Amino acid sequence: MSQTPTSPSPRRNVLEIPTYVAGKPPAPRPGLTSYKLSSNENPYPPLPGVIEAALAAVEQMNRYPDMGNSALYDALAAKLGVPVSDLAAATGSVALIYQLLQTFCDPGDEVVYAWRSFEAYPIAVAAAAATSVRVPLRDDGHHDLSAMSAAVTERTRVVIVCTPNNPTGPSVTQGELDAFIATIPSHVVVVLDEAYLEFVRMDDAVDGVATYRAHENVIVTRTFSKAYGLAGFRVGYAIAPAPLAGALRAVSLPFGVSGVAQAAAIASLKAEPELLARVDNLVARRAELVGGLRDVGWQVPDAQGNFVWFALGERTGEFAAAAEEIGITVRPFAGEGARVTIGEPESIERVIELARRFGH
Numbered sequence: 001m002s003q004t005p006t007s008p009s010p011r012r013n014v015l016e017i018p019t020y021v022a023g024k025p026p027a028p029r030p031g032l033t034s035y036k037l038s039s040n041e042n043p044y045p046p047l048p049g050v051i052e053a054a055l056a057a058v059e060q061m062n063r064y065p066d067m068g069n070s071a072l073y074d075a076l077a078a079k080l081g082v083p084v085s086d087l088a089a090a091t092g093s094v095a096l097i098y099q100l101l102q103t104f105c106d107p108g109d110e111v112v113y114a115w116r117s118f119e120a121y122p123i124a125v126a127a128a129a130a131t132s133v134r135v136p137l138r139d140d141g142h143h144d145l146s147a148m149s150a151a152v153t154e155r156t157r158v159v160i161v162c163t164p165n166n167p168t169g170p171s172v173t174q175g176e177l178d179a180f181i182a183t184i185p186s187h188v189v190v191v192l193d194e195a196y197l198e199f200v201r202m203d204d205a206v207d208g209v210a211t212y213r214a215h216e217n218v219i220v221t222r223t224f225s226k227a228y229g230l231a232g233f234r235v236g237y238a239i240a241p242a243p244l245a246g247a248l249r250a251v252s253l254p255f256g257v258s259g260v261a262q263a264a265a266i267a268s269l270k271a272e273p274e275l276l277a278r279v280d281n282l283v284a285r286r287a288e289l290v291g292g293l294r295d296v297g298w299q300v301p302d303a304q305g306n307f308v309w310f311a312l313g314e315r316t317g318e319f320a321a322a323a324e325e326i327g328i329t330v331r332p333f334a335g336e337g338a339r340v341t342i343g344e345p346e347s348i349e350r351v352i353e354l355a356r357r358f359g360h
């Protein structure tokens, strides 16, 4: 006989949700400029046109935002060459990942993803009462796509490919992705998390839109948080075949994306040339950092996002503390490594100097 509880109790899966560890801000150090390199944020301040658009939307705060995100969908549809029916916007692409797990998974259904990867995945999977199936990355920080394919069972509903992979950096190629998707049953959703798409510079890079066009079971997620510098406003979107995108919209929080966020996102699409020139600068800084690290004897995985991974193992905490001492906050993953965001130009040299002194 089950006892009647005396107080409300969350479902068991809710009690099992791991805690999201947000990147810390640096502690102020007198006489030393500090750099927050712990959250993969864009170091550039907002562009004037974007601020003006957001400020104009602020004046409408007594009104609900456009629930249909219509102007944003129109702008994205024009940019991407996809129908509005195939788009779903939400409060960051993290929200879309929650929504798609809620849409496709019953309790106990399996979600396959690489590990270590984006720390929101296990949280979102647990929140959906689904089961995480984590497939270890290769030693070089790449997804092990054949192992991921082998991990698919009758219970699998969703597989997530994070490319470039946060926090290790490598991307999959289009050839690898095509071969992988060909092994996945057509009733299983393949999610392509392209949060760092704009930073990718490699041969045979993934074309997410072409991939979604070629398959009925592919959902691409993207965000304005990284390349477009709108992390604080929470806006991301999915591109998916109409029935899938429609389901994502159906479970979305009504009026989730604020009017300010919609306005800033639309203005950012208009300002794309300036924003992408900033991305080029960040990519150049990334090359400078990776090259500088190599020169002092460090090997880091191929870095295709706005961050670099230091596989430090047991020395991770020590490295994070040494970085903090010189005014740099990194994102440590205890016992595994540290992720360092590409930030202000002055931070690059400081990170190289830290790596040199710390030793590899």
Ligand SMILES: *Cc1c(COP(=O)(O)O)cnc(C)c1O
Residues within 6 Å of the ligand: 040, 091, 092, 093, 094, 095, 118, 162, 166, 193, 195, 222, 223, 224, 225, 226, 231, 234, 235, 236
């Ligand atoms: C940052 C990030 C996201 C997007 O986050 P939002 O701010 O919610 O749009 C999605 N996936 C990965 C892998 C990320 O690193």
